[in-house]
Amino acid sequence: MATxxxxxxxxxxxxxxxxxxxxxxRNIIIVFMCLELxxxxxxxxxxxxxxxxxxxxxPDYNGQMLVFFVITVAAAEVAVGLAIIIALYRARQTxxxxxxxxxxx
Amino acid sequence: MNLAWILLFLPLVVAAVNQLVLxxxxxxxxxxxxxxxxxxxxxxxxxxxxxxPTPIHWASIGDFHLDIGIQLDKLSTGxxxxxxxxxxxxxxxxxxxxxxxxxxxxxxxxxxFFMFSMTGIVLANNFIMTFIFWELVGFSSYLxxxxxxxxxxxxxxxxxxxxxxxxxxxxFMIGILMLWGxxxxxxxxxxxxxxxxxxxxxxxxxIGVLSAAVLCIFCGAVGKSAQVxxxxxxxxxMEGPTPVSALIHAATMVAAGVYMLFRVQVSLGTEIFHxxxxxxxxxxxxGITALLAALMAxxxxxxxxxxxxSTLSQLGYMVMAVGLVAGEAGMFHLFTHAWFKALLxxxxxxxxxxxxxxxxxxxxxxxxxxxxxTTATFALGCAALIAVPGTSGFFSKExxxxxxxxxxxxLFWVAAFVAVLTPFYMTRLFVVAFLxxxxxxxxxxxxxxGPLMWGPLVLLALLAVISGYxxxxxxxxAPPEHHGNGFQIGMVxxxxxxxxxxxxxxxxxxxxxxxxxxxxxxxxRNRFYFDSIYDNVLVRFFQDTTAAxxxxxxxxxxxxxxxxxxxxxxxxxxxxxxxxxxxxLQGYAFAxxxxxxxxxYFTVFLQS
Numbered sequence: 001m002a003t004x005x006x007x008x009x010x011x012x013x014x015x016x017x018x019x020x021x022x023x024x025x026r027n028i029i030i031v032f033m034c035l036e037l038x039x040x041x042x043x044x045x046x047x048x049x050x051x052x053x054x055x056x057x058x059p060d061y062n063g064q065m066l067v068f069f070v071i072t073v074a075a076a077e078v079a080v081g082l083a084i085i086i087a088l089y090r091a092r093q094t095x096x097x098x099x100x101x102x103x104x105x
Numbered sequence: 106m107n108l109a110w111i112l113l114f115l116p117l118v119v120a121a122v123n124q125l126v127l128x129x130x131x132x133x134x135x136x137x138x139x140x141x142x143x144x145x146x147x148x149x150x151x152x153x154x155x156x157x158p159t160p161i162h163w164a165s166i167g168d169f170h171l172d173i174g175i176q177l178d179k180l181s182t183g184x185x186x187x188x189x190x191x192x193x194x195x196x197x198x199x200x201x202x203x204x205x206x207x208x209x210x211x212x213x214x215x216x217x218f219f220m221f222s223m224t225g226i227v228l229a230n231n232f233i234m235t236f237i238f239w240e241l242v243g244f245s246s247y248l249x250x251x252x253x254x255x256x257x258x259x260x261x262x263x264x265x266x267x268x269x270x271x272x273x274x275x276x277f278m279i280g281i282l283m284l285w286g287x288x289x290x291x292x293x294x295x296x297x298x299x300x301x302x303x304x305x306x307x308x309x310x311x312i313g314v315l316s317a318a319v320l321c322i323f324c325g326a327v328g329k330s331a332q333v334x335x336x337x338x339x340x341x342x343m344e345g346p347t348p349v350s351a352l353i354h355a356a357t358m359v360a361a362g363v364y365m366l367f368r369v370q371v372s373l374g375t376e377i378f379h380x381x382x383x384x385x386x387x388x389x390x391x392g393i394t395a396l397l398a399a400l401m402a403x404x405x406x407x408x409x410x411x412x413x414x415s416t417l418s419q420l421g422y423m424v425m426a427v428g429l430v431a432g433e434a435g436m437f438h439l440f441t442h443a444w445f446k447a448l449l450x451x452x453x454x455x456x457x458x459x460x461x462x463x464x465x466x467x468x469x470x471x472x473x474x475x476x477x478x479t480t481a482t483f484a485l486g487c488a489a490l491i492a493v494p495g496t497s498g499f500f501s502k503e504x505x506x507x508x509x510x511x512x513x514x515x516l517f518w519v520a521a522f523v524a525v526l527t528p529f530y531m532t533r534l535f536v537v538a539f540l541x542x543x544x545x546x547x548x549x550x551x552x553x554x555g556p557l558m559w560g561p562l563v564l565l566a567l568l569a570v571i572s573g574y575x576x577x578x579x580x581x582x583a584p585p586e587h588h589g590n591g592f593q594i595g596m597v598x599x600x601x602x603x604x605x606x607x608x609x610x611x612x613x614x615x616x617x618x619x620x621x622x623x624x625x626x627x628x629x630r631n632r633f634y635f636d637s638i639y640d641n642v643l644v645r646f647f648q649d650t651t652a653a654x655x656x657x658x659x660x661x662x663x664x665x666x667x668x669x670x671x672x673x674x675x676x677x678x679x680x681x682x683x684x685x686x687x688x689x690l691q692g693y694a695f696a697x698x699x700x701x702x703x704x705x706y707f708t709v710f711l712q713s
Contacts, residue, residue: 023695031690097690104688 007048014041028088028095032081039074043067109158109175112147112185113228115140116221123214130210134200137213141196141220145189151182152580157230176230176293180371180436183582184227184364187440188357190568191447192220194561195352198451201557202348202458212252212346219245219353226361231292232281235365239277239325242361243270246353250345262341269338273328280321284369287311287318293372300373315373316383322369323387330362330420333394337635339417343409347454350409355416355450356443363423363439367432367583378430388428388512392519395421397633399526403533404629406622407464408453411534415490416446418523422505425516431508433583438505440581441497441572445489448565452483455558456538459551467621468545469538475551478559480539482566487535489569491528492605497573499601506597524604532612541618 014037021034050063089095119140123133160174196216203209222245225238244267251263285291288299304311326332331339342354353359366387370378378384395418402414419442426435457464459476473480489498502524509517543549553559571577578584615623631637687693 019698023691023698026691028690100690101688104686 004048004052007051008045011041011045011048014038014044026096026098028085028097031097032078032085035081036074036078039070043070046070107158108147108150109154109177109228112144112151113175113221113224115144115147116217116224120214120217120221123210123217128210133210134203134213137217138193138196138200140217141189141193144220144224145186145193148182148185148189151177151185154182155179157228160230171233172231172292173234174230174292175228177228179584180364180368180582181227183436183440183580183584185224186580187360187443187582188220188223188227191352191356191443191565192216192223194565195348195447195451198351198454198558198561199346199348201555202454203346206346208252212249215245215248215252216349216352219249219358223357223361227364230294232284233291235368236274236278236281239329239361239365240274242358243267243274243329246270246342246358249349249353250342252346252349253344256344258341259344262338262344266338266342269331269335270328273324273326273335276321276324277326277328280318280324283314283318283321287314288373293368296372297374300377312380312382315377316381319369319378319381319383320386323366323383323390326362326366326424327390328362329365330359330424331394331417332362332390332421332424333397334635336394336398336417337632337639340410340413340632343407343413347409347450347457350413351447351450351454354413355446359416359420360423360439360443363420363427363435364582366424366427367436370427370430370432375430375432384428384430386428388425388516391421391423391425391428392516393421394418395425395523396519396526399523399530400629401632402530403526404622404624404626406467408456408466408469408534408538409450409464411466411530412446412449412453415449415527415530418527419446419490422502422520422523425520426505426508429508429512429516431505431512434501434504434508436583437578437581438501440578441489441501441569444565444572445486445496445498445569448482448486448562448569449490451558451562451565452479452486455479455554455562456483456551458558459554460545460547461550463545463547466534466538469543469548470541470545471543471548472539472551475543475548476553478553479562482559482562483539484535485566486569487531491531491608492524492601494602496570497578498569500573500578503598503601506601510597521600521604524601525608528605528608529612532609533616536613536616537619544620 018034018036018038018041021037022031025031025034046063046067050059050061050067053060053063085095088100092100094100119136123136127133127136154177157175157177160172162170163173164171196213199212199216203212206212219242222238222241226235226242229235229238247263247267250266251260253259254263281291284296287303288296289302290296290299300315307314328335339354339359343350345354398414398417398421402411402418405411405414419438423435423438423442426432426438456469456472456476456479459472459479460469463469485496489496492499492502506517506520506524509520543551568577572581575584628634
């Protein structure tokens, strides 16, 4: 049976992949997806902690409750984020972060 | 007692109202003239009053108070009469003289401000107040000399007057501080007791210390009363309107130095000054000024410059008298001189006005037929100046010659020689400008000035003659013991009469009927090269060196390092931080991730 460490390892991998994608990739859609990946990594570790931390023989459901909140917030964030990306594309005709440099000092 | 406060502050209020409310209104001249006449009436009311109202603490530092206070005594009330009397007449004269001037509102505001400053000097009861008003007088003189500031020469003359005065005032300030250190008192009333304490405490050095203090104070008088070597500003100050010359540069402001010296003498105790070496320096400075100025006056062509040098020469007489510890004689000469010199200046103003602003005496001539009243009053003024027996100038000059004769033999002969020169150059001026035939178009078309102008002239002419007699001289700041009524014929009087006769005869013989100057003495004409020496030595070396040093500080230290350095440092720091704003989204995300990792590292792993 998989231990807590296995779950946390997978979660850490997921998070690292997500962070690497956010930092490295230039396509803003991919960046966005990588952000979701990082959220999923967090969810995974929450669920894992919940499962392995038993209170009176039952899993600690507080962790799983938090996961639902995260998923809800992530859904809302995706809605807003995609809308922003579409607006950005309409304004700039591009979604490549290299070309979005108006904030350069 | 409140009258004194009104007398002091009325001109200031008038000047402020003129400047802030009325501005260029046509009533400004009338308001100023009204205030000057009111001041004269107030001065009459104050005659004979002594003491003074309670001083105002103007600034307090702990137990030390700077006071604005008024000292009323014979000296100050008498001097006020001179200041306001000449002032009122000059205001009236100016109404006509400046009638067509565009800046006459500014001019009259300046006059009112001058009246305020001068009143402050005369009434001051302590040295700090004297100094404040001393500077204010210099400032108002600057304003009025530079009245026609569009003319470069007038602007330069104003600047020169101010700077020369500042040189003297620097010494004056040191002198005030020294005297304060010696006597421990700033008020004139408290000086004498402080000095007595100082003398008992330091029986050996007090003469030297007090001499140094008095000489420093004398510096102020050298500047303000235009004594050699700071006399150069006074002739240039003639660039100002002629009534200003009459009021400020003949009758009142330049006399302030003499007044202040005499005030110091009286406050410290006159008899002490007999022992001070400083008195000799003062007397000789006065004597030399009188002599040099009289020599320079003999070769000037500008009617106002002749009078300016004659003023210098007479101021030299007064300073000499103060130096000889015969201050009463000096103050009496100041009193009579104020009237007849104001008369001469206003007379020259009338002449200049009538000749369409022609000031060269060689382009005048024959004015006696065109302007009889002016000529008559001018002649009376001349008579008083050259000390014709019976006029006021005779009595006052006689007193000074007497004092010189009693005290100091060489100075007496200097004074006597000046007494020859004075009639000589005044006769020259009178003969060339008023007698003979006209030498220019302007002089041909001259005609008598209006009553607003000859009215003051007649009044002043009257005073020029009678102010030596006791019923007028009694009002003077320091009435001498023997004046017009108690005059004795002696050796001094004989010499003075001989000087008068020689001077007038020489002047008349040499200049009657001449169309150009038969004498040409470059040394006198070029004013002993004082101005060129100052230009070449002071300006070239001192000013240019100072300018280079100041330029170094200004350009390199202040501009380059302080101002420029600061701004460059700010800009480069900004540039440095600007690089952080790369505009790259991933860069920010990377930094953010790095930050999170660092925070986790510090909070989680470093804790244990």
